[in-house]
Amino acid sequence: MRGYFKEIAGHTLWITISVLTGVFLMFSSVKAVQYAYGKLPNPSTPAPIKESFTRKAPVVKKQEQRKIKPRKETLLLFTGDIMLDRDVRKSVRKNADGDFSFLFKKIESATQRADITFGNLEGPVSDKGKDTGKLYSFRMPPEALDAIKEAGFDALSLANNHTGDWGRKALEDTILRLKNSNILPVGAGYDINDAVGPKIITKNGLKFAFLGFSDVGPKWLKATDNKPGILIVDDTFADTIKEVAEKADVLIVSIHFGEEYKKLSNKRQQTLAKTAIDNGARIVIGHHPHVAQEVEKYKDGIIAYSLGNFIFDQNFSKETMRGLMLEVTISPNGKIKSFKKQTTKLNKFFQPELR
Numbered sequence: 001m002r003g004y005f006k007e008i009a010g011h012t013l014w015i016t017i018s019v020l021t022g023v024f025l026m027f028s029s030v031k032a033v034q035y036a037y038g039k040l041p042n043p044s045t046p047a048p049i050k051e052s053f054t055r056k057a058p059v060v061k062k063q064e065q066r067k068i069k070p071r072k073e074t075l076l077l078f079t080g081d082i083m084l085d086r087d088v089r090k091s092v093r094k095n096a097d098g099d100f101s102f103l104f105k106k107i108e109s110a111t112q113r114a115d116i117t118f119g120n121l122e123g124p125v126s127d128k129g130k131d132t133g134k135l136y137s138f139r140m141p142p143e144a145l146d147a148i149k150e151a152g153f154d155a156l157s158l159a160n161n162h163t164g165d166w167g168r169k170a171l172e173d174t175i176l177r178l179k180n181s182n183i184l185p186v187g188a189g190y191d192i193n194d195a196v197g198p199k200i201i202t203k204n205g206l207k208f209a210f211l212g213f214s215d216v217g218p219k220w221l222k223a224t225d226n227k228p229g230i231l232i233v234d235d236t237f238a239d240t241i242k243e244v245a246e247k248a249d250v251l252i253v254s255i256h257f258g259e260e261y262k263k264l265s266n267k268r269q270q271t272l273a274k275t276a277i278d279n280g281a282r283i284v285i286g287h288h289p290h291v292a293q294e295v296e297k298y299k300d301g302i303i304a305y306s307l308g309n310f311i312f313d314q315n316f317s318k319e320t321m322r323g324l325m326l327e328v329t330i331s332p333n334g335k336i337k338s339f340k341k342q343t344t345k346l347n348k349f350f351q352p353e354l355r
């Protein structure tokens with residue numbers, strides 16, 4: 001009897017196992033069908049996060065491209081000789097109570113408008129030194145420099161035959177005063193290295209360098225390794241220009257040359273000016289004749305042989321009471337875009353006016 005029940009229990013166990021196995025297989029088959037038809041989520045896919053806990057991702061707007069502003073053109077302005085001593089100084093004392101800005105009132109809209117304004121300072125601005133005893137000896141008072149700066153001048157050539165009228169001390173003092181006024185002293189320095197070193201103004205992304213030379217002396221004032229002075233035209237002229245031109249985008253060379261009161265340039269002026277252009281100068285500005293001379297294009301440059309007097313007391317002729325202002329527009333690539341000549345006339349108070 002015990003064997004019979006044991007046999008029944010064994011059959012029952014195998015039947016139970018078979019049934020459970022069948023149910024499990026059937027359930028699995030149903031689930032598989034549901035997965036296939038998308039009725040149940042795929043167990044390999046993460047469960048979705050409830051809506052209440054989701055945060056919308058910020059919409060990243062496409063960054064607008066910055067518009068690159070085109071580089072500006074640069075306006076350069078060049079004037080003639082500036083001499084604020086003698087009768088000019090007397091006029092300022094008499095008519096403006098010593099205020100030298102009086103001289104520029106009728107012209108300052110033009111000189112201040114330019115990006116860079118340049119002229120020739122015909123003599124030292126100082127209260128130092130000793131008169132060297134020349135027939136015509138100039139020394140301008142230090143307060144005159146404030147008016148020149150206020151009028152918009154950025155660079156002044158000192159390479160001329162009157163810079164040494166009151167000796168080296170006055171020249172040194174002039175260089176220092178110009179530098180302290182943020183005006184470039186061109187063509188002169190505390191020694192030869194300072195005089196030759198490029199005087200650079202950066203405007204609108206371009207480097208404008210200035211060099212100044214005198215072809216009319218005084219030779220004793222030539223800058224040396226250990227003495228202040230000016231640059232004199234000599235056999236290093238072309239090489240100096242070439243060296244400085246490599247350090248700038250636009251090189252302006254000022255030369256004090258020619259014959260006084262002559263309305264046309266001479267062969268010497270033409271040779272020097274063209275040599276300067278040939279060796280890298282873009283613009284050559286001449287002074288010394290006290291009257292205006294021709295302006296011409298040469299290769300990719302421009303030459304003004306003499307701009308005449310800007311402020312001077314030479315009222316013995318119409319020509320010496322007139323001058324030229326030269327406006328030169330430089331393109332962003334450093335090339336000359338255009339130039340324009342404007343005639344100035346000195347009135348009885350020695351104020352330059354546009355004609």
